[in-house]
Amino acid sequence: MNLPTKLSVLADAAKYDASCASSGSVKRNSVGGKGIGSTSGGMGICHSYAPDGRCISLLKILLTNFCIYECSYCVNRASSSVKRARFSVDEVVNLTLDFYKRNYIEGLFLSSGIIQSSDYTMEQLVNVARTLRKVHDFRGYIHLKTIPDASPELLQEAGLYADRLSINIELPSKQALTLYAPEKNPAAIHRSMGQLRHHIDESKESRQQASKIISSTKRKPSKPSRFIYSPAGQSTQMIVGADASSDSKILTLSNYLYGKYQMRRVYYSAFSPIPDAAQMLPAKAPPLVREHRLYQADWLLRFYGFTVDEISQPNDERAGMLDLDIDPKLSWAIRNRDFFPVNINRAPKETLLRVPGIGAIGAKKVMQSRQFRRLRFGDLAKCGLSVKKVAPFIEAVDYRPDARLLESEHLKTHFVERSSPQMALF
Known part of the structure; x- marks a missing residue:
């Protein structure tokens, strides 16, 4: 399969991942003609706009849509008949650099299906980020979708090169995840989120201590490190409407994730019916306005001082559902x-x-x-x-x-x- 065909397949396969944004990172601007790319200037999802009106774009692809998992809601599950493709590490690196040099993008969002094992897949993702940063001095934005079951060492290394890491929690309840994605372990997902928060907090604390030392000794501040651990934090994504979870349950989980793991964002993705879907999945997608209402409610939780019970009224006649x-x-x-x-x-x-x-x-x-x-x-x-x-x-x-x-x-x-x-x- 030639490279353009791979790109067509794997860019289309990445469209189901909503947790793609470029806000909250540190500046990695090139100075004196050195380095490639920039992460400064705006915020958004895939295509975002800087304060000066510039469009900030991210190359959003999967490393591969082959997968050994059989998640019922996923179009790339092992039994799916979709067209398959796989990039090599060098192909993703070269695509990112070529697209940047053509002024198409200023960063990369990279996810993947699980191939061989969680550790093998995670190692490939880390190799892409490491090569871009250390070999090509790429200073643009990198968002890696991490694999929950991967070893702690790989998760730790990923944050040295990526601006943001994310682990999809997938579904609002452990029961639904066990039913629809039996190979995925809810405990492992939460454990990995906890590890990421620990490394992020540890990195932030070390920077604060260094800043105090510099301030007390009145030394000239050094340039910020390009390898701060995941400076844009971590995010996650939930599928809405694949199971019977109410909006109240979804928002309760989101509120927990914000508090427990200091999530920068929880993204909501309306379930999309897929070919040859399992009979236990709904035949129709939920109304897109439901996804929108959840984002509005999420904003009220984070910035307006509302509680979940105030927003969704879990005991009212709508059984915890938001008014559409x-x-x-x-x-x-x-x-x-x-x-x-x-x-x-x-x-x-x-x-x-x-x-x-x-x-x-x-x-x-x-x-x-x-x-x-x-x-x-x-x-x-x-x-x-x-x-x-x-x-x-x-x-x-x-x-x-x-x-x-x-x-x-x-x-x-x-x-x-x-x-x-x-x-x-x-």
């Missing part, structure tokens, strides 16, 4: 109307963040503006807020919402009718 018609913050607001209206001139930041239509930037602008004068209703638009969305939930110097609207059973309909097909964050 409206975003989770608005859904919470409608269920907790006694919390409103919120006075925009007195409310603290954490209270403003619970108002539908007020995000982190909007809350900051409101708090900055009210330092100079008491805000009126017309000032909200100047703060960049959607006055139609916030109107039922706030009060200002010259405004108080119609109590009948806030108490109305049709408040949800009031927003659904005005919602656009485009899915904004909040």
